[in-house]
Amino acid sequence: MADQSYLSWPFLEDKHRELATTLRQWASDNLSNIDHSDVDNACKDLVAKLGTAGWANHSAIDPTDASSRLDVRSLCLLRETLAYHDGLADFSFAMQGLGTGAISLFGSDAQKAEWLPKTRSGQAIAAFALTEPSSGSDVANSTMTATEDGDHFILNGEKTWISNGGIADVYTLFARTGEAPGARGLSAFVIPAGLEGFEVAERLETIAPHPLALLRFTNCRVPKSCLLGERGQGFKIAMSVLDVFRTTVAAAALGFARRALDEALVRVTSRKIQGAPLFDLQMVQGHIADMALDVDAAALLIYRAAWAKDSGAPRVSREAAMAKLFSTEQAQIIIDKAVQLHGGDGVRHGEMVEQLYRDIRALRIYEGASDVQKIIIARQTLTAFES
Template identity: 45%
Template sequence: MTAFALDPEQTAWCAELRTLAAQRLRPLVEKGDPGHVNRPLVAELGRLGLLTRLFTSGALDLCLMRESLAQTCTEAETALALQGLGAHPVHAHGTPAQRERWLPGVREGTAVAAFALSEPGAGSDAAALTLRADRDGPGRWRLTGEKCWISNAPEADFYTVFARTTRDAGARGVTAFLVPSDRPGLTGTPLDLLSPHPVGALGFDAVPVTADDVLGETDQGFRVAMSTLNLFRPSVGAFAVGMAQAALDATLAHTAGREAFGGPLRDLQTVAHQVAEMSLRTEAARLMVYAAAAAYDAGDPDVPRRSAMAKLLATETAQYVVDAAVQLHGARALRRGHLLEHLYREVRAPRIYEGASEVQRAVIAKELYRTPRGTTYRGGTGEGGAR
């Protein structure tokens, strides 16, 4: 077996996820209101046990879930991922009381979580956060400022919020807070974006928080953010691979059945070579995603570089594959409601959120130059390969 081949049980599970997405999740998406949290969909993810699995499985398992769901129902994939992204800091860094209060509802799909890091002037440069956490007595702060481009806002039940507790300290002066949506002074506005997901802006007008709301340690919130992103970045790549595979599958069916110039499109060398290139890039991205996830599960210290590489390659690949698929389908792919029209709107955002492609390149370069001179990276993951 190669280092990143899936075993029969994993392959069967992925097939089962695709079937569940088609039969039980897609119908709920079709009844939902685009741009808003689809609570029946989130609840169904809970009933299927997928939300619980977010917190009981490793990074590779998360990638398989996201890739499989994305092939059939991108909205279900995103609903699953946002629950994990918003609640993982509570799972990994929360107190027993915080976990007991919020995680059962997240697992059941009755509590909607959100990850509130980005700001109007601090998206890619997360260390430049300006949301203030002003002292209001021992163990008490008031949050003042804005967050923007926050998935599930303003409809989430609680937010993992990153705020500046020490000025002029860069990444070292940020603290993570668990903020319920009903806190006084917290307001939100939905944003209308290209993709049909719930995204909004949050306003903080002296929102009260206490030491009981801190996730992790004071002034160490950047570690909470980065540990979460290192886990979820490869799985963003898995989401992208799932979309690329869906576009590739549609293209194979279309070019095999579409007649042009005296025969099926697949008989044209330019078309066949294009499809081969789409498949090549999709498989390469998939293997890099699996490698990064396996490295995370094995506790490899090289996780930041691998995670950045996986997200970068997979999201850029998906953009290429979906665009090529649209070109090969022609004008029919531009009609509202066509699978590729949907994927074309979906595929653009992952190259920006959770660290834009340019940020991933910066992370990769930083990690490369951090390596002692004369040291080379191992191929694969050694004993920690996927099983």
């Protein structure tokens, strides 16, 4: 990463600067030759590697330390740096956090003790099962059911587009327990893999390969000890988790954008046209200026939102939505410009900017699509105006 000046911004503390410096060197040494041809094994290896190196410790609280908490700025720095070096490395780290975020925030002591040491050490892989075939952004429309039956719940329904589906050891899952209509009738559960009635019905392929699956539950019995938080709290739990991790999606997009800018700078300073570097062309300088401006603007929004959450703000829905919307949308534009500046090489399979072009697209959809972020921002802005 050529530009590190943002690390001196007042949003960050010395511990964050030290983390970023150490992580950057580790990533350079360990993430240069990741084999993406088998994404399942690549992600398993990456989770183990992140756990062994201690980076996965940041993905969840330490259940043995009462003062431990999720530090959003650290999460953002980790995702930004990992994404800069390798998209699957970022994905593997992110899912350890998202998959166990509800356990960190709402889990019982027993649930924390059972799962968090395993996911923090890379010995277990986590997943977050919220989306259904008929409900993506509209979480309140979820139809999967958890019916009480003595000391158990019986799960029936499907979850789709589940990251780490098929390779995860533990799933945070949301199902309708029926306390009330809509959002108030959802509950959260901690579900181990391998239960009878729980199957990976389909593996899903995307333009940037990741382990994704459709999960099906058919009369799957789980003990009541799997209930996460209180009954009917599922929507609140899901939104609280997203309130923490949505900003980190923006940070991953920023990592992709920074890499695209650096790749573009290498290209335009080394490639010549009519005997002079491409960079000497005024229009190329204009592209580079736009890219640099968008990178810094995205970083400001991201670390403002992360700082606000770490400073004790109960919710940062507006700030996180702004960070995610701007960063993911502008990263797409930055990467597209980098592809254009690379000419034919920019669309050659295996080139870094071509990989970035495929990697960035999903970030504008998951954890709240861009249009949903606009709705959140508009509603929060109106609420602030009316108050």
